[in-house]
Amino acid sequence: MIRLLTSKIHRAAVTHADLHYVGSVTVNLDLLKAADVLPGELVAVVDVTNGAGLENNQIFQLGNDPAEAGPDSGLLKPPFALA
Structure with missing residues (x-):
C-alpha cells in the first residue's frame, strides 16, 4: 500500500480532548x-x-460540538486525548 499526503491543515488549534470517548479525530467541517x-x-x-x-x-460530526466552535478548532478523541 502506498500512502500519500493529499492535503495539509497547518497550525490548527486543539480545542478539546475527550478521554471518555472511543473514536477518532474531529476537525472543523x-x-x-x-x-x-x-x-x-x-x-x-x-x-x-x-x-x-x-x-x-477522520469523522465528520455535525451539531453542538466544540469542533465547530471556530474556523481553526479541533477536537482530539482517544487515543489522542492521552498523548
Whole structure:
C-alpha cells in the first residue's frame, strides 16, 4: 500500500480532548472541506512544539460540538486525548 499526503491543515488549534470517548479525530467541517479531506480518511496530527505525531481516521460530526466552535478548532478523541 502506498500512502500519500493529499492535503495539509497547518497550525490548527486543539480545542478539546475527550478521554471518555472511543473514536477518532474531529476537525472543523469548514477546514475539512477547504482541505478536501474525505469522511473516514486517515489523518495525521503533529505537535509543532516537539514533532510528536499521531494518526487516526477522520469523522465528520455535525451539531453542538466544540469542533465547530471556530474556523481553526479541533477536537482530539482517544487515543489522542492521552498523548
